[in-house]
């Protein structure tokens with residue numbers, strides 16, 4: 001990972017400064033895709049969408065925060081920009097924060113509500129990602145209600161949303177609907193579809209790794225070998 005500039009933002013509620021670290025290059029080594037569609041890059045902090053201000057504790061969409069400027073890696077701000085030195089980095093929010101954002105009316109239209117619900121679901125699933133315990137699916141009443149609403153909002157969506165929806169249905173144990181929702185996927189998603197079918201056939205509701213970088217390299221090599229045969 002090669003760091004890029006730190007973007008200096010102001011909280012839309014109280015004007016407190018925060019910095020958003022950016023990256024010029026990202027190393028895909030060790031990338032993992034999960035059955036809920038979350039993609040993980042071990043050496044790369046996530047780019048947040050909703051953050052909590054460290055001064056006033058309110059949530060805001062990063063996209064609406066005024067950008068005051070930036071500091072290059074290693075640069076020390078001088079003059080008017082001296083206030084930018086030592087500004088705290090933005091803090092991503094968690095499952096409870098995304099659900100709070102929905103309750104607070106931060107979703108202005110259905111696509112934003114769906115985005116907040118997908119992120120609430122992912123952050124709720126985070127505690128299960130490296131667990132071997134059973135029960136790796138939403139179980140609290142809020143998490144279940146969130147997944148149910150996500151399923152409604154993701155109906156008639158594009159392929160990525162079809163996968164999110166199938167996975168949420170599977171995690172809730174609604175296997176028949178999960179199977180039916182997979183019919184809408186095109187052949188680009190064969191790997192994900194087959195993995196979902198295996199898990200549904202096994203009666204599993206658990207979050208799993210969908211594929212790793214190694215899997216993708218192996219499949220690409222197999223495909224190349226098949227084409228050259």
Ligand SMILES: [Zn+2]
Nearest residue numbers: 011014053056
């Ligand atoms: Zn604030």
